[in-house]
Amino acid sequence: MSKRAYNFNPGPAALPLEVLQKAQETFVDYNGIGMSLTEISHRSKEYEALNRETQELMLELLGLSSGYQVLFLGGGASMQFSMIPLNFLKPGKVGSYLVTGSFSEKAYQDAKIVGEAVIAASNKETSWRSLPKAGDIRIDPNSAYVHMTTNNTIEGSQWSDIPETGNIPLIGDMTSGILSRPIDAHKFAMIYAGAQKNLGPAGVTVAVIRDDLLQEEPKHVPVMLRYTTHAKNQSLYNTPPVHSIYVVNLMLKWVKENGGVEAMEKQNVAKTKLLYDVIDASGGFYTGNIAPDSRSIMNVTFRLPSEELEKAFVKESEKNNFVGLAGHRSVGGIRASAYNAVPYEACAALAEFMVDFQKRNG
Structure with missing residues (x-):
């Protein structure tokens, strides 16, 4: 085997060699069933078991025992920029955004297309150099939610303290920081992350959503863009990216096995x-x-x-x-x-x- 590169790619990013080797071993024949995971039905008992185990591992590593659902979605984290306001930004409410980098700014711009969105804090005027302090954050009391990006991939900044939002649901884009450090996940009503940085390969996005946000089905939103659709069907409403989710499963096990x-x-x-x-x-x-x-x-x-x-x-x-x-x-x-x-x-x-x-x- 040739020497492995020092891979500092921002995403798709490095995966552990042992994870890659395990995925390679099982690529042609998964658990002795005579088929690859890329061939089997997502309705099969083998995939349903994998799907359930991966969801459970995700909650365990986040320190969440109950009250949340794990969804496997398409479209990358960028799709959530639209899905979040479509599902949660009701008329008469505002979406509050902490704009601290390129991706949080994109999320804010998408929300403005859907409804009313406001900036609760921003450090753009200082070229993103230092994140806002707690006293700089002004959350509109009429907010449907507060959105933040916990780690800014392009700029290279990271929130050390999670802001307090009281009864207003806090939503966190954790794409480039998920499982890199302990956080109090209970502070968040929703966490989401594209897999291609810390969770696995590109092709699947993980969303962890508190049950109370899934109580009301937004009838004005197309079926595939409703979080409730995916929650009710355990992320099996349509064909999921089976192999990508399998590698997420291996990555979660790797994190657990390594402390x-x-x-x-x-x-x-x-x-x-x-x-x-x-x-x-x-x-x-x-x-x-x-x-x-x-x-x-x-x-x-x-x-x-x-x-x-x-x-x-x-x-x-x-x-x-x-x-x-x-x-x-x-x-x-x-x-x-x-x-x-x-x-x-x-x-x-x-x-x-x-x-x-x-x-x-x-």
């Missing part, structure tokens, strides 16, 4: 500290995009003194077996996405490369 979410956080903090320490000790050669109190343990973003040096950095990194370090096309710079499955050794190698690159180009 759970607490162990993930410990490893993630140690990994990204290697990179932040190089940035902070570089004398300005590397400049972090985000204030230290808002830094993400998933996406490390920084700049070099010039775009020419940034292009040289990426080009050299690729020759040294690093993949995915170019910043998002909308902002440029450098981004290292160190999700749960990115090993400590990859971050140590990148830190060493960064120090060497500065010595030769500083």
